[in-house]
Amino acid sequence: MTLGEKIRQVRLERGLTQKQLAGDRITRNQLSQIENDLAQPSMRTLEYLAAVLDVKLAWLLADEKEEAEAGRTSRM
Numbered sequence: 001m002t003l004g005e006k007i008r009q010v011r012l013e014r015g016l017t018q019k020q021l022a023g024d025r026i027t028r029n030q031l032s033q034i035e036n037d038l039a040q041p042s043m044r045t046l047e048y049l050a051a052v053l054d055v056k057l058a059w060l061l062a063d064e065k066e067e068a069e070a071g072r073t074s075r076m
Helices: 003-013 018-022 028-035 043-053 057-061 064-070
Strands: none
Touching (some): 003 018, 003 043, 018 043, 028 043, 043 057
C-alpha cells in the first residue's frame, strides 16, 4: 500500500473529509495530490498528518514488509 493509499484509507475510516484533514496546515489540493501519490509531503507535513490521523509516523513511512512491525496506532 502506498503512502497516499494509507492516508486516504485512514482518513475515510476516521470519517474525515480532505478539508478537515488538511485543516489550516496544507491545502485540500495538496492533500489530494498526496493521496493520489502525485506529490511527496515534507516530513513536517507527514508528522502533522500522522498526528491528526492518530497513527504512527513509522507506519506511514513503512514499506509493506515493515508495516506489521511498525503497527498503525499509538503514534510515535
